[in-house]
Amino acid sequence: MATSPPLSTFGAGKVILLGEHSVVYGHPALAGPLSQGVKARGVPARKCQLTLPATMSRAQRAQLTGAFLRAARLVGEPPVKVSLDPELPLSAGLGSSAAVSVACARMLLCAAGREPTPKEAGRLAWEMEQEFHGTPSGVDHTTSAHEQLLLYRRAPGSSDVGRGKVVDSPRPLRVVVALAGERSPTKKTVGALRERQARWPERYQRLFAQMGKLASEGARAVEAGDLEGLGDAMNVNQGLLAALGLSSPALEEMVYRLRGLGALGAKLTGAGGDGGAVVGLFLEPEPAVDQLTRLGVRCFSSQLAGPRAT
Numbered sequence: 269m270a271t272s273p274p275l276s277t278f279g280a281g282k283v284i285l286l287g288e289h290s291v292v293y294g295h296p297a298l299a300g301p302l303s304q305g306v307k308a309r310g311v312p313a314r315k316c317q318l319t320l321p322a323t324m325s326r327a328q329r330a331q332l333t334g335a336f337l338r339a340a341r342l343v344g345e346p347p348v349k350v351s352l353d354p355e356l357p358l359s360a361g362l363g364s365s366a367a368v369s370v371a372c373a374r375m376l377l378c379a380a381g382r383e384p385t386p387k388e389a390g391r392l393a394w395e396m397e398q399e400f401h402g403t404p405s406g407v408d409h410t411t412s413a414h415e416q417l418l419l420y421r422r423a424p425g426s427s428d429v430g431r432g433k434v435v436d437s438p439r440p441l442r443v444v445v446a447l448a449g450e451r452s453p454t455k456k457t458v459g460a461l462r463e464r465q466a467r468w469p470e471r472y473q474r475l476f477a478q479m480g481k482l483a484s485e486g487a488r489a490v491e492a493g494d495l496e497g498l499g500d501a502m503n504v505n506q507g508l509l510a511a512l513g514l515s516s517p518a519l520e521e522m523v524y525r526l527r528g529l530g531a532l533g534a535k536l537t538g539a540g541g542d543g544g545a546v547v548g549l550f551l552e553p554e555p556a557v558d559q560l561t562r563l564g565v566r567c568f569s570s571q572l573a574g575p576r577a578t
């Protein structure tokens with residue numbers, strides 16, 4: 269029996285600290301939830317529907333509606349009218365498609381009278397993510413649904429969703445996220461890398477394995493409170509991402525800016541390519557955010573894990 273939906277649900281954005289792209293090939297990645305994300309609002313209606321802003325392109329509308337209806341059908345198309353309120357830059361590498369998927373999944377589950385547990389919301393969001401990405405690793409929506417720092421690994425040899433192990437941090441894990449350059453869709457960047465790795469598999473697999481090791485080492489550094497060790501792993505990871513052809517002058521410049529402002533480590537985050545998001549690990553992010561904002565850079569800070577100031 270369907271119940272009245274809640275007024276609002278939320279899907280968190282995510283930031284990958286270590287291991288994007290290599291996670292698609294079965295290696296672990298370290299990712300945490302952002303406090304910024306996408307809100308979904310729901311009102312009771314005659315049929316299940318999604319309303320979209322007029323500013324979206326025809327292709328984007330078709331993709332998002334297709335993803336929403338795919339998830340809606342799986343929960344019996346509950347009678348709710350859903351609208352979205354994004355707080356995240358779209359297609360920047362911060363998991364906006366996963367955030368929108370988790371927000372919609374939670375709304376659909378509630379409207380269908382079901383408990384929106386992280387597992388259930390994650391499962392439904394995964395269905396939507398496949399419409400956006402084609403072959404997502406699952407790291408984005410799993411981090412968004414669980415809202416915890418995770419060492420995530422794709423299920424081996426299957427297209428099924430993988431598993432995240434919660435990584436506890438005894439220290440606050442605080443980052444600055446800054447945007448640089450123009451980004452192309454994740455699907456395109458992931459597809460181009462897939463072609464290169466198919467052509468030179470050994471060369472590329474070697475680098476993917478190195479990135480996976482950095483992610484595991486980074487998770488251990490977090491658990492030991494060794495933020496300097498985590499930062500160093502992020503810097504090395506950036507070098508490997510550049511070696512894979514996933515960085516750009518705009519991203520590199522922002523990485524060096526964040527390091528110049530005192531980041532313990534800085535790298536691109538998400539799919540990369542011509543532009544997108546850069547993440548820097550900071551003990552005190554506020555002065556860096558102030559300085560970047562004064563220079564006209566779009567940026568914000570977030571705490572991914574660890575004890576919070578009361």
Ligand SMILES: Nc1ncnc2c1ncn2[C@@H]1O[C@H](COP(=O)(O)OP(=O)(O)O)[C@@H](O)[C@H]1O
Pocket residue numbers: 306324328331332352353354357358359360361362363364365366368400401452453454455538539
């Ligand atoms: N709030 C939103 N409203 C509409 N579409 C959204 C929203 N958030 C994400 N999307 C969809 O997700 C796509 C971005 O996904 P993707 O390229 O994977 O970038 P990201 O790195 O942000 O996940 C957009 O093209 C759009 O179709």
Ligand SMILES: C[C@@](O)(CCOP(=O)(O)O)CC(=O)O
Pocket residue numbers: 287288289290291292360361362363364401403404405406407408454458537538539540
């Ligand atoms: C490049 C990748 O590892 C992360 C993509 O993140 P985003 O869509 O750019 O936020 C792809 C994936 O994990 O499916």
